[in-house]
Amino acid sequence: MSATRVGFIGLGHISIHAHLPGLAPLVEAGDVELSAFCDISEEALATQAAAFGAKATYTDHHEMFEREQLDAVYINLPPTLHTDQVTIAADKGIAVFVEKPVSLDMAQAVEFSRQVDKAGIVSQVGFMSRYYPSSEKVCQLLAERTPRHVMINLFYSGKPVRWWTSRYEECGGSFVENTVHMVDLVRYFLGDIADVSAFYQWRQRGEGPEMMNMPHVYDVNYRFASGVLGNATTSRVLTNADGAGRRDVVLVCDDSMIEWSTGKVIDNDKTVWEEETQGRSAFALQAQAFITAVKARDRSLMRSPYGPSLNSLAAVLGANASAERDGERLSLADVQSSQVSWNPMFCAGHGTPTLD
Numbered sequence: 001m002s003a004t005r006v007g008f009i010g011l012g013h014i015s016i017h018a019h020l021p022g023l024a025p026l027v028e029a030g031d032v033e034l035s036a037f038c039d040i041s042e043e044a045l046a047t048q049a050a051a052f053g054a055k056a057t058y059t060d061h062h063e064m065f066e067r068e069q070l071d072a073v074y075i076n077l078p079p080t081l082h083t084d085q086v087t088i089a090a091d092k093g094i095a096v097f098v099e100k101p102v103s104l105d106m107a108q109a110v111e112f113s114r115q116v117d118k119a120g121i122v123s124q125v126g127f128m129s130r131y132y133p134s135s136e137k138v139c140q141l142l143a144e145r146t147p148r149h150v151m152i153n154l155f156y157s158g159k160p161v162r163w164w165t166s167r168y169e170e171c172g173g174s175f176v177e178n179t180v181h182m183v184d185l186v187r188y189f190l191g192d193i194a195d196v197s198a199f200y201q202w203r204q205r206g207e208g209p210e211m212m213n214m215p216h217v218y219d220v221n222y223r224f225a226s227g228v229l230g231n232a233t234t235s236r237v238l239t240n241a242d243g244a245g246r247r248d249v250v251l252v253c254d255d256s257m258i259e260w261s262t263g264k265v266i267d268n269d270k271t272v273w274e275e276e277t278q279g280r281s282a283f284a285l286q287a288q289a290f291i292t293a294v295k296a297r298d299r300s301l302m303r304s305p306y307g308p309s310l311n312s313l314a315a316v317l318g319a320n321a322s323a324e325r326d327g328e329r330l331s332l333a334d335v336q337s338s339q340v341s342w343n344p345m346f347c348a349g350h351g352t353p354t355l356d
């Protein structure tokens, strides 16, 4: 079978450190050809094309789509920079891999999802946590349990590194930018979320690193469609704590407590699965699954296609909207249909001034 022709839009952090290394064995085996890279930075293009061996480079995705015959495209852009990349790919029947969060604008994401469905193309949103072997182990355990309660802990650790991931209006805050992975993972375990109610501790002017204007703490309650109740708690204040932090999920079922982390699963205090997990291994498994689905033209093979992933996006954008309304309970159906929305400028009244 001929190599799958793949294009990349956005040659930043996640492409370089996760997706391109994840695809590398497939490129080596001749299953994938890196046909084209596109980035507005000439320097990034030159460096990454040399490092990964892309056949052609472009600074404008329109030109790339016009000139190249692609089977699949990775769209790895900050969430406010999505314009017509998905639309053009769908028009041309090109499969799309889109990094999370696919947009900060719910209506835009719903429209892109409609286009993906109409075109019938394979799609995947970058929720790689569904590909950790530990996640599969939890799914196996849950098949024989009755879950009642879930808790997500994400105490984010590290200095702010990029402008856009430090700004509420640019990334939606840490809950949207980071915790969305864990929210999507518990959806993988437990199904869709119906309602949200959230409280945030807003950062005040002068607190924390200067570039950050995001809340310090996010405390979010969920009610799942199944009736399971959940709590997701996130903070973004451990900026200089020698790597101290936390990222795990606890599921309480009838007579069983399951604890998930990347490399370990515990069932009633007994370790039932453990692996020295390479942090990036899930990306390779996800890449393999995506290319297999593209070759087979089988949309059902992906764990997080565009349309079904919208409930995860609504769950985090809905948390923002609820916190901005002092914890008001919101239905995710109303968030997804944009009857209620978050306000990217809300932080202006709290932290550093928001850019116009």
Ligand SMILES: NC(=O)c1ccc[n+]([C@@H]2O[C@H](COP(=O)([O-])OP(=O)(O)OC[C@H]3O[C@@H](n4cnc5c(N)ncnc54)[C@H](O)[C@@H]3O)[C@@H](O)[C@H]2O)c1
Pocket: 009, 010, 011, 012, 013, 014, 015, 038, 039, 040, 041, 044, 059, 061, 076, 077, 078, 079, 081, 099, 100, 101, 126, 127, 128, 162, 177
């Ligand atoms: N799955 C994960 O664990 C994970 C981790 C990090 C980032 N992400 C997500 O990946 C996406 C990209 O994040 P990143 O960290 O790579 O960002 P980044 O800022 O490191 O890189 C973005 C790249 O896009 C380029 N770019 C900007 N506008 C462009 C345009 N119009 N056309 C082509 N290129 C353009 C920039 O020059 C830059 O090279 C975000 O949605 C982010 O949330 C996911």
